[in-house]
Amino acid sequence: MASNARNLTAGNATARHPAAEPVAERPPDVGTADAGRPATVRPEERRTDERPAERTEERTDGTGAPPPAGSDGLTAAFAAPARIPLPDASGPRDAPTRLIAHGCWYPSADPSGTRLAFICDRGGVPQLWTGPADGEPVRLLDDGPDPVREVSWSPDGRWIAYTTAPGGGEHTRVLCVRPDGSDRQILAGAEPGSSAHLGCWAHDGSAVTVTVAVPTGPPAPPSPPGADTTAGDGPSGPGPGTGRGFGLDIDLGSGLFDGRLPDHWRGRTGETELLGPAPHTDRGPAALPAPAVTLGTTPIGAPGGALPGGTGFGDGLSAYLVDPDAVAAPVLIAAVQDAATLRVCDLSRDGALALLRRGPRGRREAVVLRTADHVTTCVLPVADGDPWIGSFSPRADALRLRSNAHREFAVLLTAELDPDGRPLGWSTVAAREGSDLELLRYTRDGATAVLAWNVRGMSDVEILDTGTDTDTEARRDEGSGSASRHISLPHEVVTRVTDADSRLALALSGSRRRPGIWWLPDGATPVRTPWSSRDEDAVPPGRPPVRPVPLRPTARDGLALNGWYYRAPGRAPGEPAPCVIHLHGGPEDQERPVLDPLYHEILGRGLDIFAPDVRGSSGYGRSFVDADLGRGRFAALDDVADCTAHAVLAGPADPSRLAVMGRSYGGYLTFASLVWHPDLFRTGVAVCGMSDLATFFEGTEPWIAQSAAHKYGHPERDRELLRELSPMTRIDALRAPVFAVHGEHDTNVPPRESEQFVRAARERGVPAELLTLREEGHDFLRADNRRLFRRAAADWLQRHLLS
DSSP: OOSSTGGGGSSSHHHHOGGGSOOOOOOOOTTOTTTTOOOSSOGGGSOTTOOOOOOSSOOTTBOOOOOOBOTTSOBOOOOOOOOEEOOOOOOOSSOSSOOSSOOEEEEEEOTTSSEEEEEEOTTSSOEEEEEETTSOOOEESOOOSSOEEEEEEOTTSSOEEEEEOGGGSSOOEEEEEOTTSOSOEEEEOOSTTBEEEEEEEOTTSSOEEEEEEEEOOOOOOOOOTTOOOOBOSSOOOSSOOEEOGGGOOEEOOBOOTTSOOOGGGTTOOOOOOOOOSSOOOSOOOTTSOOOOEEETTEEEOSTTOOOOOOOSSOEEEEEEEEOTTOSSOOEEEEEEEEESOEEEEEEOTTSSEEEEEESOTTOOEEEEEETTTTEEEEEEEOOSSOSOOEEEOTTSSEEEEEEOTTSSSOEEEEEEEOTTSOEEEEEEEEOOTTOEEEEEEEOTTSSEEEEEEEETTEEEEEEEEOOSSOOGGGGOSTTOSOEEEEEOOSSSEEEEEEEETTEEEEEEEETTEEEEEEEETTSSSOEEOTTSOOGGGSSOTTSOOOOOEEEOOBOTTSOBOEEEEEOOTTOOTTOOEEEEEEEOSTTTOOOOOOOOHHHHHHHHTTOEEEEEEOTTOSSSOHHHHGGGSTTHHHHHHHHHHHHHHHHHHTSOEEEEEEEEEEETHHHHHHHHHHHHSTTTOSEEEEESOOSOHHHHHHHSOHHHHHHHHHHTOOTTTTHHHHHHHOGGGGGGGOOSOEEEEEETTOOSSOTHHHHHHHHHHHHTTOOEEEEEETTOOSSOOOHHHHHHHHHHHHHHHHHHHHO
């Protein structure tokens, strides 16, 4: 085994995995900023003015076929990603059309800590920029039209890795570029139908980890003679399809829009189990095993444990170490079939250990893998939320994790590791009663930890001085040992922490500002970067943002709920006002007090907003998150009505002028509330919401399906429950006009969900409209589309609540 991370990409890499052989570079598409992007035609054949066709067959994590089975029947990894050089796409030092009220977020610092790479939408779409922490000018590094999702500056300062979403959809790819804008290239995700996700860098900067995703699902069993073979093993749309991932020609079967389920759903285990309100101090139900992880054909799982069977509805994921200089071939780190996620979060300095994060929402796990012999030395449950779950100490003699293993709330855990990478015992370094640790960042010398705690939706940042490297023996007792200090924040929520050298940078959002990046020159006082939007520029002059106030409803079964109430400006304190009940997605998301241009638009029309956290939301403990599992979903629907009643009784909401609105899962709750409580609301606005859980499972991403089966119910065993929970089942009860909005490239919740609800409403004589946003997926990322959406939604609400 190589002694350092650089050697992981050299030597006998191809011997360990034949798919890692060097691939001949493809010629760049000169003159096109989006060369190499997945399409139904070759990129060089696409006209620059041609809008990409709607891709009904593509999946968020790829559309390839399952990899071939090894001789022992286990899954081999997918072919290694191909490196594709691209033409220079760096832009001017400022956007030609600058949005004054822009946002900057997701910072990553260079090794000196003096410069930051970040995402900014000042040009109308989230793009990759760089700039000095304490000055200007800033520079656009990629002026392409595809939104940027993540950014990571290499530890040696030579490269910046980032992910983009081609066409604004759910597929992503990983790219690299020099800090001066040269040598831009696709590292992974260029193959048709594939998707790629960014992991960590090797500590010497020689390589970056990426995860390549292609939907798998086990092949359907052979059909008996005379059996109906028209239903394939995945919802690939009408007519037969061909898996195009990595040169494999696999028949994906016919469409499943007749109500039948894919074959690989049938006979599967994993019924939804309601865990109830009891604290999570046990190891969880045995009926929900984690997916098996493999390296090549070697299974890895919990030490000494049995290898669980596949779930049958996940993606094939392969994690590689890729050299941007293309000196060495990609090296396979791990692969997993039927999985929701797989991310390499850290590598030890010598490359001997890898920290992986795997599993669907609500069942994430940290996995420590020994790279020399592919042995798993540790598996521990970790919290949802930020995917960067922890890291190794500089000497790799300790592991630090943000985990809620067998707890209600996430804490900072640390374990000493023996020379083989096995934990010798766990201790709690930092914990807070009733608060989740949502962000964790250690400085590169391991001496300082930056902790961001979620306190009822607001952030509290703590800097913990742990000493050089680790001293876990001195912190055996919970809460003992390390000195800490708190950072006074100018705004309510921290979304990311990054460090370099002795400097720290924070991405902040608040109820009265756009997302911005602040740095701590003295380690204690945040200073706004000059290129982040000023607070006074957050909204147009004359109408300042509204700071919300907390409300604490109580559900009819006694469960304590939470939410934020926004009062439209200009109204007297006790004056009854029309009110929009806005419901977040997830279901595990949480309402945070941050400036939302949609809220600002609605408030400007004279409408109040109450944004509650119904059961199933995060931030209030694992029992609260799990309180909506299975039949608990009916109680969540009751929560919507109970929160609405509280807004009327404890707030100024007018009971005769109420609307309900939400996005994603909140869109589902909107559809459902309109038919469960048909006389409560005057109208509803559903954004990217599910209307029929059966058709949702037919069309959604495999990784979404894994999490959804745990949350809502299994589409085969819980078919009747899903039918009861589906708004389409009660469509005859609909009375209120409904406005639906959807992105055309949404493959998380396919547009069909909105289309069928609007069509059914119209057939019953209920006014209904549908707005489809072009070049958008599940999230609306382009400035013109966001503006169109919020104005259309506010127009609809104003017309039905104020007329």
